[in-house]
Amino acid sequence: xxxxxxxxxxxxxxxxxxxxxxxxxxxxxxxxxxxxxxxxxxxxxxxxxxxxxxxxxxxxxxxxxxxxxxxxxxxxxxxxxxxxxxxxxxxxxxxxxxxxxxxxxxxxxxxxxxxxxxxxxxxxxxxxxxxxxxxxxxxxxxxxxxxxxxxxxxxxxxxxxxxxxxxxxxxxxxxx
Amino acid sequence: xxxxxxxxxxxxxxxxxxxxxxxxxxxxxxxxxxxxxxxxxxxxxxxxxxxxxxxxxxxxxxxxxxxxxxxxxxxxxxxxxxxxxxxxxxxxxxxxxxxxxxxxxxxxxxxxxxxxxxxxxxxxxxxxxxxxxxxxxxxxxxxxxxxxxxxxxxxxxxxxxxxxxxxxxxxxxxxxxxxxxxxxxxxxxxxxxxxxxxxxxxxxxxxxxxxxxxxxxxxxxxxxxxxxxxxxxxxxxxxxxxxxxxxxxxxxxxxxxxxxxxxxxxxxxxxxxxxxxxxxxxxxxxxxxxxxxxxxxxxxxxxxxxxxxxxxxxxxxxxxxxxxxxxxxxxxxxxxxxxxxxxxxxxxxxxxxxxxxxxxxxxxxxxxxxxxxxxxxxxxxxxxxxxxxxxxxxxxxxxxxxxxxxxxxxxxxxxxxxxxxxxxxxxxxxxxxxxxxxxxxxxxxxxxxxxxxxxxxxxxxxxxxxxxxxxxxxxxxxxxxxxxxxxxxxxxxxxxxxxxxxxxxxxxxxxxxxxxxxxxxxxxxxxxxx
Numbered sequence: 001x002x003x004x005x006x007x008x009x010x011x012x013x014x015x016x017x018x019x020x021x022x023x024x025x026x027x028x029x030x031x032x033x034x035x036x037x038x039x040x041x042x043x044x045x046x047x048x049x050x051x052x053x054x055x056x057x058x059x060x061x062x063x064x065x066x067x068x069x070x071x072x073x074x075x076x077x078x079x080x081x082x083x084x085x086x087x088x089x090x091x092x093x094x095x096x097x098x099x100x101x102x103x104x105x106x107x108x109x110x111x112x113x114x115x116x117x118x119x120x121x122x123x124x125x126x127x128x129x130x131x132x133x134x135x136x137x138x139x140x141x142x143x144x145x146x147x148x149x150x151x152x153x154x155x156x157x158x159x160x161x162x163x164x165x166x167x168x169x170x171x172x173x174x175x176x
Numbered sequence: 177x178x179x180x181x182x183x184x185x186x187x188x189x190x191x192x193x194x195x196x197x198x199x200x201x202x203x204x205x206x207x208x209x210x211x212x213x214x215x216x217x218x219x220x221x222x223x224x225x226x227x228x229x230x231x232x233x234x235x236x237x238x239x240x241x242x243x244x245x246x247x248x249x250x251x252x253x254x255x256x257x258x259x260x261x262x263x264x265x266x267x268x269x270x271x272x273x274x275x276x277x278x279x280x281x282x283x284x285x286x287x288x289x290x291x292x293x294x295x296x297x298x299x300x301x302x303x304x305x306x307x308x309x310x311x312x313x314x315x316x317x318x319x320x321x322x323x324x325x326x327x328x329x330x331x332x333x334x335x336x337x338x339x340x341x342x343x344x345x346x347x348x349x350x351x352x353x354x355x356x357x358x359x360x361x362x363x364x365x366x367x368x369x370x371x372x373x374x375x376x377x378x379x380x381x382x383x384x385x386x387x388x389x390x391x392x393x394x395x396x397x398x399x400x401x402x403x404x405x406x407x408x409x410x411x412x413x414x415x416x417x418x419x420x421x422x423x424x425x426x427x428x429x430x431x432x433x434x435x436x437x438x439x440x441x442x443x444x445x446x447x448x449x450x451x452x453x454x455x456x457x458x459x460x461x462x463x464x465x466x467x468x469x470x471x472x473x474x475x476x477x478x479x480x481x482x483x484x485x486x487x488x489x490x491x492x493x494x495x496x497x498x499x500x501x502x503x504x505x506x507x508x509x510x511x512x513x514x515x516x517x518x519x520x521x522x523x524x525x526x527x528x529x530x531x532x533x534x535x536x537x538x539x540x541x542x543x544x545x546x547x548x549x550x551x552x553x554x555x556x557x558x559x560x561x562x563x564x565x566x567x568x569x570x571x572x573x574x575x576x577x578x579x580x581x582x583x584x585x586x587x588x589x590x591x592x593x594x595x596x597x598x599x600x601x602x603x604x605x606x607x608x609x610x611x612x613x614x615x616x617x618x619x620x621x622x623x624x625x626x627x628x629x630x631x632x633x634x635x636x637x638x639x640x641x642x643x644x645x646x647x648x649x650x651x652x653x654x655x656x657x658x659x660x661x662x663x664x665x666x667x668x669x670x671x672x673x674x675x676x677x678x679x680x681x682x683x684x685x686x687x688x689x690x691x692x693x694x695x696x697x698x699x700x701x702x703x704x705x706x
Contacts, residue, residue, distance in 0.1 A: 058693040135693040148695045149687075157658075 024136050024147045026161045027115065031132075034124040034168040037063075040117050041136060041161060046110035050140035054104035055116050058135045059097075065089050066098040066120035074106035087123060104139075122165065131162035201225045201277035205625075208289045208666045209615055212629045215637030217264040217291050218666040221271055223256040232274040232282065232371055232387070234258050239267025249273065266292030274372070276391055282371045292637065309376055314366040317359045322577055324356015325400060325430050330465020332407035333423040337491070338484030339416050342472035346411055349465075353407045360397040360404070364388040367397075392437035399433035431458040449509060452502040459499035463492065464573050471566045478554045489548045492540075503533075529579045536572040539565050605686060605698035609633050612686050612698050620705050621679050628661055628669040628686060641692065643669040646685040649678050650701065656685070679706040 027040035046052050059066050064087035068076050081099035088094075101118055108114050126132065135148040149156040205224045208214055231249030236258075238245070250257045256275060268290040276282050331349030335341055341349075365379050368388025378384045388394050406426035413419045431454040466488055473481040511523055543565040550558035600617025615627040626645055630638050643663075648656035657676070661669035676682065686698045 056692075135695075137692060146689065146692075146695070148689070148693050149697070150695065151697050153697075 023159060024138060024161055026134070026163060029162065030164050030166065031122060032168050033122045033126045033128060033165050036119060036121045037163070038117065038119045039134065039163075040115050041134075042113060042115055043108060043138065044113045046108065047138060047140035047143050047145045049110050050143060051110060052108040052114075052138055052140050053106065054102060054137075054139035056100065056102040056137040056139070057116070057118070059099050059101070059120065060133065060135075061085070062123050062126040062132065063120045063134075064097055064123060065094060066101070066118055068098070068101045068103075069117035069119075071103055071106070071116065074103040077102050077104070085123065085125070087121070089121070124168065126165060128165040128167055132165050133160040133162045135160045201227045201229050201275070201281075201283055203283070203285055205617065205627075206287055207664065208287075208668055209627055209629060210287050210289070212289045212613075212666070212668060213631040213635055213637055214289060214291050214666045214668075215639060216666065218260065218289070220257050220259040221287060221289070223258075223273065223285075223287070225254045225256070225275075228254050228278055229256060229275040229283070230278075230391070231256055232276055234271060234273040236260075237270040237272070239265070239269065244270070244272065247271070249275070251275075264291055266290075276371055278392075290635070310366060310369050310374075313376070314363070314370055317362045317366055319577065320359035321356050321363055321397075321400060322580075324352045324354075324359060325403060325433070326461050326464045326573075326577070327468065328352030328354075328356050328465075329403045329407040329426040329430050330461040330463075331469060332410040332465070333427045333462055334466045334469045334484075335410055336420045336423045337466065337487045338469075338473070339419070340473075340480060340484070341411070341469055342476065345469040345472050348468060350408065350411050353404045353411070357401060357404045360400045364394055364397045367391055367393040396433045396437045399429055399436060403429035403433055427458050427461055430461045431455070448505065452505040455498045456502040456506060459495040459502070463495050463499070464570075467566050467570050467573070471563050471570075474551065474559050474563050474566075478552075482552045485548065485552055489544055492544060496537075496540075525579050529576055532572050532576050532579070536569055536576070539568050539572070543569075601702055603684065603700045603702055605684075605700045606633065607698040608696050610638065610688060610690070610696045610698065611635075612688070614684065614686065614700075614702075616684075616702055619702065621676055623673050623675055626659075626661070626671045626674060628671075630667075630669070630688060637667060638688075638690065639667065641689040643689070644687040645671050645674070646687065647674065647676060648683045648685075650681040650683050652678065652680075654678075656683075676704050679704050 022044070024041060024043055027042055028038070031037040041055065041057065043052055043055060061084050064083065066078075068078060070076055078098045079100035079102075080096055082096040083094065086093045086095045087097070098120075103116055122132070131152065133150040135146075135150065138145045138147065145158060147158045147160050149159045150162075153159075202225065203223060204226050207222045207224075208218055229251060231251050234247040234249050235244030236247045247258050247260075250259065256273070258271060258273065268288065271287045271289075272284070273287070274282060274284045328349050328351075331341075331345060331352065334345070334349075365385055365388055368384035368386070368391075369376065369378050371387050371391055372378065372384060374381075374384060389398075403426050406422050406429060410419045410423040410426060413422065434457045435450045435453040470485065470488060473484055475481075507526060511526065543562055547558050547562045547565065551562045600615055601619040603612075603614040603616065605612045605614065609632050611631050611633050613629045615629075617625050617627075628643055628645070630640065630643070632638055643661040645659045645661055646656040647658075648654065657674060659671040659674055661671045663669050680703065682702050682704050684700050684702050688696045688698070690696055
């Protein structure tokens with residue numbers, strides 16, 4: 001909790017100071033563990049000047065019950081895989097789920113931005129002392145930009161979009 | 177005279193004992209690099225050198241075996257290729273190889289690589305036994321060979337000037353030629369020993385002799401043999417025209433023999449170096465060969481002595497000018513512009529030789545310009561001075577020959593430049609479950625090649641999607657130099673011609689895209705010298 005102001009400041013810095021043309025980032029970069037999260041990937045530009053033709057995101061362990069949002073003009077596909085820790089949802093144990101989402105077949109020119117949306121639930125045991133990364137591969141025709149740098153370096157060239165997690169607040173029910 | 181001769185011989189033998197042998201071509205890189213862990217069997221081991229080499233032998237030690245099996249070596253330009261015919265199984269392999277540089281000096285090395293997981297290496301006998309007795313023997317034999325060539329064949333060539341050869345001069349020339357012949361034969365065997373790294377006991381094996389013949393020194397010995405045959409014929413025949421022709425042929429053969437091997441003949445441009453060396457040697461042989469006969473002739477009657485003396489005096493400038501000119505060409509090409517090369521071992525010997533040459537030329541000029549006329553006229557004092565002068569020339573020539581033979585043991589500066597430059601630096605980086613070995617060569621300002629070998633922490637091979645290198649100077653606000661490495665056939669990642677513009681500490685980062693979504697970053701520091 002002590003680190004929250006620092007994280008907030010960093011997040012504000014990242015969100016505000018970095019211009020829209022710089023990185024692929026999540027619209028909301030804060031979440032609580034144990035709650036559902038609407039992940040909005042903002043693709044602000046192409047690979048260099050090239051138009052984006054596909055976006056793939058990897059769902060790491062700890063984000064469960066994932067559903068992508070359909071998108072007109074794009075083909076949405078998911079890859080399912082087993083969870084290391086089964087996830088309890090509405091009374092049933094989920095042992096496997098979506099581990100990768102890809103939107104393909106569309107074209108997003110460099111002059112335009114778009115958002116790719118999916119949602120899921122953070123597990124209650126996910127550590128909150130480090131950012132939670134969603135590695136994204138942005139494909140533009142034959143080239144690709146791999147936003148997969150999870151090292152946390154301030155000068156990383158292609159950092160993965162990340163979320164700062166905080167412990168769950170007391171609540172009276174779960175949200176949808 | 178005898179005491180002096182003994183002193184000269186002793187000095188030469190002492191020099192033979194202390195001068196070390198140094199190899200001349202150097203290994204600049206290998207693929208797969210030493211210590212690599214590969215995921216597939218390489219089709220061959222390719223060794224790159226700084227100059228063309230001739231293959232000698234190579235041994236492959238398979239994992240778990242103590243002794244090796246012979247492997248073929250194929251040379252293309254400045255590369256040696258050891259093809260592995262049958263597919264290799266997993267394990268650690270050791271390749272021990274031997275090759276000969278262009279100037280005849282043998283070089284050797286060992287390469288280790290692993291396929292799959294490196295097996296704990298067994299205790300291998302990798303140190304080659306040393307045979308220190310071969311080098312001095314080789315040096316002495318070559319010295320006798322040179323003495324035989326210059327005094328024997330050169331002496332025989334004197335008959336071109338004067339068919340009358342004093343008996344003692346003829347006996348010396350014949351003795352020198354015979355000694356030279358024996359030395360030429362011995363040199364072939366000793367050269368074979370040197371090439372194969374065996375001791376004197378190996379002289380009984382046929383392989384040693386055939387190897388010796390196959391080196392450039394073998395060709396030199398064979399040509400020297402022909403020169404000696406020509407010399408003996410010239411010394412023993414009586415028909416004037418024939419012996420002059422044969423004597424001349426002997427001179428030509430000396431030039432060919434010496435210009436076939438040695439440093440100068442291996443330098444570029446070869447056509448210039450070999451012809452300069454040929455000219456140099458032929459002029460020396462003709463001049464030196466004439467000295468002893470002249471000394472003796474000067475004791476004889478004026479009627480007999482004068483014509484050859486006058487011919488010699490008239491002809492010697494035609495030998496001296498090409499001699500000096502070719503010597504200058506050779507020195508310039510070998511040493512280059514004034515700089516560090518001039519103080520190398522090679523340069524020091526050259527300086528000593530030049531000093532002696534200055535003295536030699538002064539004495540020779542004095543003989544030629546001042547003493548010849550009065551000596552031809554028969555003045556006793558002039559005759560005596562001239563004889564002494566020629567003896568002094570002989571002594572100086574002997575010292576110069578000893579110095580020149582010492583060049584056998586100093587690598588030419590161009591090879592020194594290749595060895596003094598360090599063979600790059602190696603970095604071992606680890607992060608998560610990945611281990612990277614970088615070879616940065618050369619680790620100096622300018623264009624650099626970087627080779628990256630990747631494996632898991634346990635030594636298993638990895639096949640990443642891509643590898644990117646980032647170089648940033650530490651503490652300086654410069655954007656990092658980034659280069660995407662390319663994988664070669666055996667899984668070694670290369671980034672060639674990266675230009676590092678500053679000296680000092682550099683931070684090196686290797687970004688390995690292990691899989692589509694996983695990136696592992698390894699970082700380390702390297703110091704780049706100016």
